Amino acid sequence: MTTLAAERAVGPAGAPAAPCLDARAHPLDIAAEGIVKRFGCVTVLDGVSLAVRRGETVALIGANGAGKSTLLRTLLRLVEPDAGEPVVLGESVSRLGGRALRRLRRRVGVVFQRHNLVPRLTVLTNVVHGALGRTDLRAAHQAIAPRALRDEAMACLARVGLPHLARQRADTLSGGQSQRVAIARALMQRPEAMLADEPVASLDPAAGEEVMALFATLTRDAGMTLLFTTHGMAHALAYADRVVGLRAGRVVLDEPTRPALAPVLERFFD
Ligand SMILES: Nc1ncnc2c1ncn2[C@@H]1O[C@H](COP(=O)(O)OP(=O)(O)OP(=O)(O)O)[C@@H](O)[C@H]1O
Numbered sequence: 001m002t003t004l005a006a007e008r009a010v011g012p013a014g015a016p017a018a019p020c021l022d023a024r025a026h027p028l029d030i031a032a033e034g035i036v037k038r039f040g041c042v043t044v045l046d047g048v049s050l051a052v053r054r055g056e057t058v059a060l061i062g063a064n065g066a067g068k069s070t071l072l073r074t075l076l077r078l079v080e081p082d083a084g085e086p087v088v089l090g091e092s093v094s095r096l097g098g099r100a101l102r103r104l105r106r107r108v109g110v111v112f113q114r115h116n117l118v119p120r121l122t123v124l125t126n127v128v129h130g131a132l133g134r135t136d137l138r139a140a141h142q143a144i145a146p147r148a149l150r151d152e153a154m155a156c157l158a159r160v161g162l163p164h165l166a167r168q169r170a171d172t173l174s175g176g177q178s179q180r181v182a183i184a185r186a187l188m189q190r191p192e193a194m195l196a197d198e199p200v201a202s203l204d205p206a207a208g209e210e211v212m213a214l215f216a217t218l219t220r221d222a223g224m225t226l227l228f229t230t231h232g233m234a235h236a237l238a239y240a241d242r243v244v245g246l247r248a249g250r251v252v253l254d255e256p257t258r259p260a261l262a263p264v265l266e267r268f269f270d
């Protein structure tokens with residue numbers, strides 16, 4: 001497992017580094033070292049380093065345009081970084097060729113703000129599609145997927161509390177239901193780690209709270225690493241072990257979560 005300078009977490013104003021989980025029991029699952037991303041002449045990520053240990057939940061916060069989504073995307077090279085090295089599940093991502101990169105992406109569940117379900121397909125079929133990466137493509141694409149896949153998809157739907165909606169078309173769901181289905185689809189991937197970009201931002205506060213709690217509980221119970229971006233300070237404080245703050249493409253905060261952090265975090269949410 002790669003050791004990165006990113007492990008030397010950045011405390012505010014040169015404060016001591018945030019304590020890390022035991023490196024042997026919790027190797028780095030997601031790391032970035034000196035990531036730079038420019039769009040034209042604008043530098044959006046300016047040497048970002050980050051380290052998330054196995055089983056850790058980390059919230060990435062920052063104002064609009066701070067670079068959160070871009071950073072998340074560079075980790076799997078959904079956006080190609082101009083410099084720097086993402087290391088995910090022990091793989092140096094920038095060195096991977098097409099097939100190896102696809103294989104790695106299958107090991108990481110990704111949940112976006114907009115769920116990207118296929119509208120005209122049933123909820124169950126959408127969840128079955130989560131298995132596309134790890135099973136015979138035709139099996140998961142069939143109008144009627146094999147029994148084992150359907151059973152597993154039903155189990156994933158049960159985990160998000162929606163087994164009764166299995167036969168409903170995805171375009172008939174509420175926002176909260178859709179996002180739960182998107183989480184079920186990500187679980188169907190049997191991921192080792194999860195990246196989530198504002199997973200509840202499109203939901204009303206009550207639904208957002210419910211879905212975020214469910215998501216955090218499911219990943220924590222599975223011992224899964226979770227890196228999520230949020231504009232919700234309460235969500236960062238309630239569900240993350242650690243909070244990383246971006247400002248203008250730089251990490252300016254990396255602290256374990258504790259109630260006393262609230263006034264510090266407030267500066268990121270004005
Ligand atoms: N494909 C692109 N082409 C040009 N500029 C881009 C592109 N993607 C992102 N940007 C710019 O990069 C900056 C960071 O965007 P990003 O979406 O990463 O911010 P963010 O922190 O996720 O913001 P938000 O909280 O609004 O989601 C913004 O100024 C944005 O306009």
Ligand SMILES: [Mg+2]
Pocket residue numbers: 068069070197
């Ligand atoms: Mg964003």
